Amino acid sequence: MNQNKRFCLALDLKDDPALIKKYKEYHWSGQAWPEITDSIKSAGISDMQIYCTGNRLFMIMEVDETFDPKKKAEMDVNNPKVQEWERLMDQFQIPLPWAEDGQKWVPMDKIFQLA
Known part of the structure; x- marks a missing residue:
């Protein structure tokens, strides 16, 4: 039985074609x-x-039963390479207008599913 859970999140990039291209790269x-x-x-x-x-x-994450968002956040804060990556990505990203302070990826609510 599949116990995976799905998270969908959104974030904006700075509206600059050169930066968007580099982010994609x-x-x-x-x-x-x-x-x-x-x-x-x-x-x-x-x-x-x-x-x-x-x-x-738009990000889709499939996670297993061991995934804990708070634990992942703690792991990231204590991982120097992840922090380096996040600082690098900061030059491309802008928070959504309704994001909380310091929040990058904002969870999305599922509003439809074809049954």
């Missing part, structure tokens, strides 16, 4: 730093996909 298959993908997998995230339209990003 950092995320193309095989381009993300291995320490980053290792930290994602070690937190119980079994799959992660990021989609882009214009300057809006």
Whole structure:
């Protein structure tokens, strides 16, 4: 029985075609730093996909029963390579207008499902 759970999140990029292109380059298959993908997998995230339209990003995370968002946040704060990656990504990202202070990716609410 599949016990995975799905999280969908959104974030904006600065509306600059050159910055958006560079951000995409950092995320193309095989381009993300291995320490980053290792930290994602070690937190119980079994799959992660990021989609882009214009300057809006949409992330889908499939997580297993070991995933805990608070534990992942703590792991990230204590991982120097993740902090380096986050500082690098900050030059591309802007928070959504309704994001809380310091929040990047904002959880989305599911409003429809084809049954």
